[in-house]
Amino acid sequence: MSETTTECFAVSIENNIAHIRLNRPEKRNAMSRAFWSELPEIVNRIDREAQARVIVLSSTGPHFTSGLDVSAFASPEISGDGDDADADARRKARLSAGQTFYQNVLGMQESFSALEKCRIPVLAAIQGGCIGGGVDLTTACDMRYCTEDAFFTIYETKIGMTADVGTFPRIVKILPEGVVREMAYTGRRMMAAEAKDVGLVNRVFATQDEMLDAVMDIAREIAANAPLAVAGCKRLINYSRDHSTADALDYIAIWNASHLQTEEIMEAMTANAEKREGNFAPLPPKRTIGAA
Template structure:
């Protein structure tokens, strides 16, 4: 069945493209290939709206995000960033600061909306993933890349500290504060083998075609499982990431006092007894 997200409203997207290539899986492309998918102001706004809509789409159970053309993303569109800074109110420093803070918080929401979306999000990275691209993939649940991919926390080279998620999320992904500090202080490039060894990505594929095929297969495997189970798992993983183990255990106990009553459990058990896979179970929409 076609997802509501592939309706006419989605066709109005300009910096993004949304496709449905597998059942219950949406494929979101950064779609400014002529600009190496640099994130313009329209793209930041579209990301928020798309992921808010996906969160409410009962047909969608998993999302793949990739880049059109030869790059995943070159990061924020510097020309548009310059225009934004130039348009700050010509008032005293305090008022300019408040206006700038509002813009930063709006940018942060673009990736936080992706993280908060209960549907798992897989990033498929090929070529350069620079600056805001690292912020973006840090908000994804699963990250794969091609052999030609490279990653760069570029902000210090532009004279600023990264401010839309990398400094907060990346240390919890790679598990080495020293490595994160090195990357953030020096803006050095991290290539695919190192990204795999440090845990930034969990698979490296030979090329973009193989990358997208494997990422879509994983998304399809996720979408075949109970949406109650998968989305509950994501919610609890995120909740527990930022809290002590004891609080996470309390939260999942409260969560499952309701969710263990789902019809998906007896359906899944019966399928296992019948030697069937989850893809054979007609789970209801969520």
């Protein structure tokens, strides 16, 4: 097993499963500045180098994450005092601040989109609070599992913000619109049992250890399948979610016309008949543009 740590994460890879853990429990795993660069770097590297067939995303401590570390992004206030030259400088600073904020948000959105765009399924294992940006993060994953004490809250509303890093474009495709509106307008907590009832999470477990054991079992079951077939499923499910039925049917036909591997089908059938693990072609590393 290989294991590395960064400022915000601990990453281990074993038996084709990459385990990424949020690793700042003393800060309730708040999302600091480093978080937003480290997460896509880790996910993109695993995907690019085909280091694993499944990613499990979990956390440490009593809470999954308290969301954005607002203190790390605080900016000094622009004073209203001064002469005309200062006023002009303040005006320019305000205009620049708006553009800077916009670019920062786009970058943060891409950090979570990396989970959705990677070819590998991502399973989120959630304990305790999944607050604010935690909802953005977990809705970008393929599946979500949680403990009985888990809760989800679009907390940005409570602090005078509108969630902007990915919650709404994704959660409205998971939950009924009325449920999303209630969560967003009130900022209330959705507890684990309700999250399971409305389809936000797949399963609920009594403890974090029980949850992680079960999620790892699911990850092993996914990893035992042909990587190219699983990657195709993820790509086509995402495409089907975002396009019309007619477009998705055409895309699926084109995809299989170019990607369907008869050898993989035969190996899967033979392995099942012989009750052994399949000897499948690995997911190929991604090629960099211009590489030989």
